[in-house]
Amino acid sequence: MHEVSIMQEAVRMVIETAKSSGASRVHGLRLRVGAMSGVVPDALRFAFDMVCRDTIAEGATLNIESVPAQCWCAACQVEFECEDFLNECPQCHELSGELRRGRELELASVEMS
């Protein structure tokens, strides 16, 4: 997907949060990344290493919290974990297009001082 520009935005947000809190150093950040967000965590880490250089976030710990994708089967009235574009209900095997969780892409928190 577009991990570099996602991390650019994340670092921009992190620095903004730190500065507005009067902090001079960022020690860590936590991202929540949905399994179906299209984003690859390894690529995020690689991008972060590049993007945080020469900023107050350089060397900060990057925590990536993976959010599993959950689909809804209207026929069975159940939620089930889904992994890719073909979301087959484990009970009735019908395809479900309704993703209830798993597309998250957010900056959850920042640790600073």
Next chain:
Amino acid sequence: MCKECGCGIVGEVNIGGQPGSALSSPLLDAAEGSKHDHEGDHEHPHPHSHPHDHDHDTSGQIQSHQTVTVQKSLLEKNDRLAERNRGYFRAKGLLVLNVASSPGSGKTTFIRETAVALAKRLRLGVIVGDLATDHDAASLRAANIPVVQITTGTVCHLDAEMVSKAASQLNLDALNVLVIENVGNLVCPADYDLGEDLRVVLLSVTEGEDKPLKYPPMFHSANVAVIAKCDLAAAAGFDREKTLANLKRISHHARIFEVSAKTGQGMKEWIDFLVQAQESIQRQHG
């Protein structure tokens, strides 16, 4: 730079004959105005709300480690601009299409014939993107269709900002339907919301029945899938059943049309669908 494939150098995009960097649009100006700056004095209250806390001790400095909850989406600038485009177009009662496909699937011809077939019922305008040349715009203009050409230089997709600038060069009040013909590419455009109501993906009969399986993100995002150039099906040995099965598997939300823009086959169903869709938009906002 394209986030997907890394191509493109900022500043090369040309919109309707003018450099994109020299252009603005009312939507972009509004978007810029909403930026805010956290630098500076913390003695005054913040005029805007943020889901994070501030430590306002007297010295204004945090000495010890502190974890601040942020919970903000990393949705990009393009998504925000796309939503603004969407609101703007809807307020004008416009039905907006984002037409994507491989290079050479027949987008321009399909759009031209759509406009011609709609002529008595709805007025259609086009924003078309290519790396170079204005051949597509010229072809559409020759059919009396209002059109703006975007030449991207090396950028492999259209984005919401380019569309916003191009749209300001069209008389949108004289249109009912706005068609955005994307750069021929089944990869990168999938990531870029333009503010459309319908994402229409073309697949011609010469491209192979497994195309949807090879490009899941684009086909999955499609609201409409059009099988194009059906007049060539026999010559191409087109496997219709397999193609439809693969489309239904990946593009399972999509409405499927099978057309030949050249002969007119299947175009009536497509036109009726567009008229209904535009009426539905008009009812909500007209």
